[in-house]
Amino acid sequence: MRKRRPNSTNFFVGPDAIRKLLDPDCNPPLPLVELPERLNPFTAYRVRLFAKLMYLLPLLNLKSLPALNMMLNASRKLKGVHTIVENSSGNTAFSLAIVARLFGIRSVRALVPQDIAQGKLEMLRLSGAEISFAKNIGGIALARRIGKRRGFINLDQYANRANLAAHAKWTAKQVWEQTDGKLSVFCAGLGTTGTALGAIQFFKKQSSEVRVVGVYCLPDNAIPGVRSMEALEEISFPWKSKVPHRVGVSTKESFRKSLALCRAGLMAGPSSGFALAGLLKFIEQHADLDQLRNRDGQILACFVCPDSPFPYLDKYSTILDPPDFDMK
Numbered sequence: 001m002r003k004r005r006p007n008s009t010n011f012f013v014g015p016d017a018i019r020k021l022l023d024p025d026c027n028p029p030l031p032l033v034e035l036p037e038r039l040n041p042f043t044a045y046r047v048r049l050f051a052k053l054m055y056l057l058p059l060l061n062l063k064s065l066p067a068l069n070m071m072l073n074a075s076r077k078l079k080g081v082h083t084i085v086e087n088s089s090g091n092t093a094f095s096l097a098i099v100a101r102l103f104g105i106r107s108v109r110a111l112v113p114q115d116i117a118q119g120k121l122e123m124l125r126l127s128g129a130e131i132s133f134a135k136n137i138g139g140i141a142l143a144r145r146i147g148k149r150r151g152f153i154n155l156d157q158y159a160n161r162a163n164l165a166a167h168a169k170w171t172a173k174q175v176w177e178q179t180d181g182k183l184s185v186f187c188a189g190l191g192t193t194g195t196a197l198g199a200i201q202f203f204k205k206q207s208s209e210v211r212v213v214g215v216y217c218l219p220d221n222a223i224p225g226v227r228s229m230e231a232l233e234e235i236s237f238p239w240k241s242k243v244p245h246r247v248g249v250s251t252k253e254s255f256r257k258s259l260a261l262c263r264a265g266l267m268a269g270p271s272s273g274f275a276l277a278g279l280l281k282f283i284e285q286h287a288d289l290d291q292l293r294n295r296d297g298q299i300l301a302c303f304v305c306p307d308s309p310f311p312y313l314d315k316y317s318t319i320l321d322p323p324d325f326d327m328k
Contacts, residue, residue, distance in 0.1 A: 005026075006025070006026065006027055006028050006029075007020070007026050007027060007028075008028065010027075010028075012026075018102065019102050021058050022058055022059070022064065022068055022099065022102075023068070024057075024065065024170045024174075025170075029174040029177070029178060030052065030053055030054060030056050030057065030174060031052075031053045031056060032050050032051070032052050032053075032174070032175060032178045032179070032302065033050060033051050033053060033266065034048055034049065034050050035049040035050070035051060035264070036264060038264075039260060039261070039264060041280065042280075042283055042284075042299075045289055045299070046293070046297060046298045046299060047283060047289070047298070047299040047301060048298060048299065048300050048301065049276075049279065049301050049302075049303070050175075050179075050300065050301065050302045050303075051261070051266055051268065051272070051276070051302075051303060051305050052171070052174075052175055052302055052303070052304050052305060053266065053268070053305050054171065054304055054305055054306055054307075055267065055268065055269070055272070055305055055306065055307045055308045059094070059095050059098060059099075060307060060308060061091040061094070061095065061306060061307040062091070062171070062195065062304065062305075062306035062307065063088075063091035063092040063094075063095050063157075063225075063306070064091075064095040064098075064099070065166040065167065065170050065171065066092065066157055066160075066162065066163040066166040066167070066192075066194055067092055067095035067096045067099050067157075068095070068099050068166070069162040069163070069165055069166035070096075070155040070157065070160050070162045070163065070166075071096070071099050071100065071102075071103050071155070072162070073160075073162040074153065074155060074162075075103060077153065078103060078104070078105065078153070080150075080151060081105060081151060081152065081153045082105065082107055082151045082152075083105070083107040083108070083109055083151060083152045083153075084096055084100055084105060084107070084108045084109070084152075084153055084154070084155060085108075085109040085111065085143050085146045085147050085152055085153070085154050086108070086109075086110060086111065086143055086154060086155060086156075086157065087111040087112075087134060087139035087140045087142065087143040087158070088110055088111065088112060088157070089112065089113060089116065089120070089191070089224050089225045090110075090112060090116055090117070090120035090121075090123065090124060090224065090225075090311070091120075091225060091306070091307060092157050093108060093110030093111075093112065093124060093127075093129050094110075094120075094123050094124055094126075094127045094129065096108050096129075096155070097110070097124070097127035097128050097129040098127055106128070107130065108127075108128070108129045108130065109129070109130045109132060109146070109152075110124055110129040110130065110131050110132065111132050111133075111134040111139045111142060111143050112124070112131060112132070112133060112134065112139075113133070113134065113135075113139070114133050114134075114135070115222065116224075117224055117311055117312045117314070117315060118314055119310065119311030119312055119313060119314065120224065120311045120312075122311075123311055140156075140158050140234050141234075143156070144156060157192050157194065158192050158234070158235050158236055158237070159235075159236035159237065163192055163194035163198070164194050164197045164198040164201055164237070165198065165201075166194070166198065167194055167195045167197075167198025167199055167202075168198040168199070168201040168202040169202070171195060171198065171199065171304070172186065172198060172199040172201075172202035172203060173202055175302050176202065176203070176206060176208075179300050179302070181206065181208070182294040182295065182296060182298070182300050183203075183208070183210050183294070183300050183301075183302060184209070184210065184211065184292045184293065184294050184298075184299045184300045184301055185210065185211045185212075185213060185279065185282065185283070185292060185299065185300075185301035185302065186199050186203070186210055186211070186212045186213070186301075186302050186304075187212075187213040187214075187215065187275050187276075187278055187279035187282065187301065187302065187303040187304065188212075188213075188214065188215070188275055188303070188304040189214075189215045189216075189223070189225065189226035189271050189274050189275050189278070189304070189306070190214040190215060190216045190226055190227060190232060190239065190243070190246070191225045191226045191227055192235060192237070193214065193232070193235055193237045193239040193243065194237070195304055196212050196213075196214040196239070196242075196243050197237055197238075197239060197242055197243065199212050200212045200242055200243065209294075211245055211282075211292065212243060212245065213243075213245045213246070213247065213278060213279060213282045214239065214243040214245065214246045214247075214278075215246070215247055215248070215249050215274055215275055215277070215278030215279075216228060216229050216232060216246060216247075216248050216249075217231075217248070217249065217250075217251075217274075218248040218249060218250045221249075221250045221251040222251055223249075223251055223254050223270050223271055223274050224269075224270060224271060224311075224312065225271045225306060225307070226271055226274060229248075245282060247278045247281045247282050247285070248278075249274050249277045249278050249281070251270075251319055252319060252320065253273070253274075253277040254270045254271070254273040254274035254277055255270050255273060255315070255316055255319045255320050255324075256273065256277075256320065256324055257272075257273030257274070257276045257277045258270045258272055258273030258274075258309055258316075259273070259316065259320065259324065259325070259327075260273070260327070261273060261276065261305075262309055263327075266305070267308045267309060267310075268305040268308065268309070269305075269306070269307045269308050269309040269310075269311070269312055270309070270312055270315070271305075271306045271307065272303070272304070272305035272306060272307070275303040275304050275305070275306075276303050278303070279301055279303045283299075283301065
């Protein structure tokens with residue numbers, strides 16, 4: 001897709017209107033919003049926390065970016081392909097089911113975990129994806145095997161470098177430009193690891209001192225879209241060597257932070273709360289905060305908000321305790 005100037009009027013017309021709508025290069029950057037002091041325990045240390053609202057993308061989730069970029073990269077390989085198969089916690093398969101139609105493919109088979117949120121299932125049905133259940137560890141290999149069949153293709157978000165490239169050229173680039181090159185810390189959950197690795201890829205070219213923090217799910221916990229250290233072993237990308245800054249976060253921490261963000265006016269889901277909780281832990285555990293300061297003497301820290309709370313509304317009351325809902 002040829003790079004275009006952002007469409008400042010948000011007016012999309014013609015036969016390619018929807019494709020332009022989904023193209024980040026045709027749109028203004030997504031909001032980067034500073035958190036209020038009540039959500040920032042480090043204000044006194046000149047730390048500023050910013051939420052990157054990726055859930056405001058047209059398809060309402062961060063995964064729509066790698067879905068689009070993978071389709072663009074595969075466009076010359078789609079002759080004779082009638083079905084895309086992808087292992088997914090929901091958002092990538094949902095996005096592919098929508099985006100694939102713009103490339104002439106109407107069939108997407110989603111291999112999803114058995115504990116997928118009911119809201120995610122309904123979204124997949126809404127998109128027209130064919131749903132199959134797979135084990136949490138093993139779905140990736142199954143999707144790869146099916147993708148080798150005649151007429152099928154597995155874009156494989158867990159090994160496709162177009163995943164990383166999407167976050168390098170869109171997610172990280174936007175944050176860097178919005179902070180005028182003064183960003184100190186970039187934090188994202190580790191699922192495919194594409195967001196963190198793409199950010200590292202971009203920031204390295206800027207010769208910056210940005211620390212990229214990857215957040216993983218603690219053992220015996222579960223958050224949609226992210227993985228535990230055990231589950232991350234299935235990922236083909238070199239996350240171990242490339243993402244040295246890693247912190248673990250629990251399910252309850254994630255939902256509590258998501259609830260706090262929503263009540264502050266940011267409709268950010270559990271994976272967003274997950275990233276915020278990880279960022280706060282990283283800052284708290286950092287021995288010398290002065291190492292993180294930018295040229296203005298501040299610490300500008302950004303966390304990624306992948307999607308909204310709406311697909312997971314039934315989870316909040318079952319995961320959180322009644323006192324959690326009493327917070328102001």
